[in-house]
Amino acid sequence: MKTYLQAFNLWEVVNTDTEPAPLRANPTVAQIRQHADERTKRHKAMSCIQNCVSDVIFTKIMACKTLKQAWDKLKEEFQGTERTKKQQLLNLRRYFENLKMRKEETVKQYADRIMAVVNSIRLLGEHFDEARIVEKVLSTLPERYEAKISSSEGSRDLASISLTELINTFYAQEQRRASRAEDHQESAFQVKAKEASSTNAHKGKKFWKNRPKPDAARSSELCRHCNRLGHPEERCWFRPDAICQHCKKKGHVERVCKNKSRPKQVHSQQKNEVVRVAEDNSDHEK
Template sequence: MASSGFSPAAPPIFNGEGYHIWVVKMKTYLQALDLWEVVNLDVELVPLRVNPTVAQIRQHADERTKRHKAMSCIQNCVLDVIFTRIMACETPKQAWNKLKEEFQGIERTRQQQLLNLRRDFENLKMEEETVKQYSDRIMVVVNSIRLLGEQFSEVRIVEKMISTLPERYEAKISSLKDSKDLTSISLTELINALYAQEQRRASRLEEHQKGAFQAKTKSSSSSFAYKGKMTLRDKPKSDAPRRRDQPCRHCKRHGHPEANCWFRPNVQCQYGPC
């Protein structure tokens, strides 16, 4: 019996999509209310015998109430557009099977879906992504297969991951083979081991890039400082002192520019012609 102190969460509402997920949630919800057997077994309610006892009357009333509760749960856990498809069903089992037939499909459709999902699983390969991202992609396909009722072992998932990992993980896989039996390793343990390797590789790459950047920055700073010093030291001196040291071509003397020389041919006295 359901615990009197337990109050299940709001029931899952089926909108026509994701039927396989809704079925799992709905089954758990009905089990929490102790109503799943009423839906699954659909035992016909036996009429009361003549002169029934109080216990028999109470049991008969409880069974009838459970059927109504289960029917109410199914009807209220679907949208109105879907409710119209099961409104003519008289028992919760009929309503449940009606939804299953329409949204899961007949056996031939189910087998075709399984065939497509198995093909998707076999074609999965790791791309430019992390181990966790790859494992998530695998589990999406695996869970879809399981929802269609097919058993899918964890060993098979582990084998799939190991066989499709890129070459950069070979050293880690070899190390795991030497230390453990890979047929008994869990998927979580495998992912954690590979994820740890990814973290170490990413850390080393980050340190290498940081060191290269610092070296480049230091080299650029040194080059800039060197060029600055060379510019100041090797800056060409003015030509004025050099011209002042040269002798005047008019008087052959030093210490004055040629333009001010009194012996230049075109010199004129400031007081006029002498």
């Protein structure tokens, strides 16, 4: 509100709140215009104040006759009396001294919280030096910034550094630390993914290795043909109705035929014997 009134050259009217001097006898045109401007300034300033406030605040200043009364009413509404201002200042100073950086906060977020308190103190009319804010930030930073603070103290005087420069210095350090943490998390995630894939593959192999056979799952009784487990009777290799395709005998299948395991020499010897007998018969006939 103060800045708005200063832009229209009306702030002095609010402070003085005095009626302009009356015109002298036989005034000039310039004096008449100047006198008219001085008289209308009060009404312009009152119009600015009434138009800039909300309807609730307007109802509190609408009964004020002079500009000074309206401005004092606004100050009392938003700043309180002198006693209230002192109590507010005391609470804000105590809150400022107890401020500490939270674990999950960045330096910029912490500085914003500090500046919100400092601006409230400055609005109540108390001077607050920026060097005091810098000292507060440096004294309450966590231990992870200790190395950076020590290097800054060795390179330059921290009493002459601005708050913006200080925050940007620590903000760059935070960005580097965050990028390293992201790289570490990515590498750890890749290692865990490899371990999980190898574990799943091992579990899959173990599962298929130890998986029970379908016949063993279906048949848990002894086969009456071979007295063994793991297969039904109709699929037994030694059932009586089975016919071997190798030796043409009943009681077993070709897969377990004992004659099948004999060398091929027996078959060739039998063939040679048949040929020899045939030759002897032909000689006899001759």
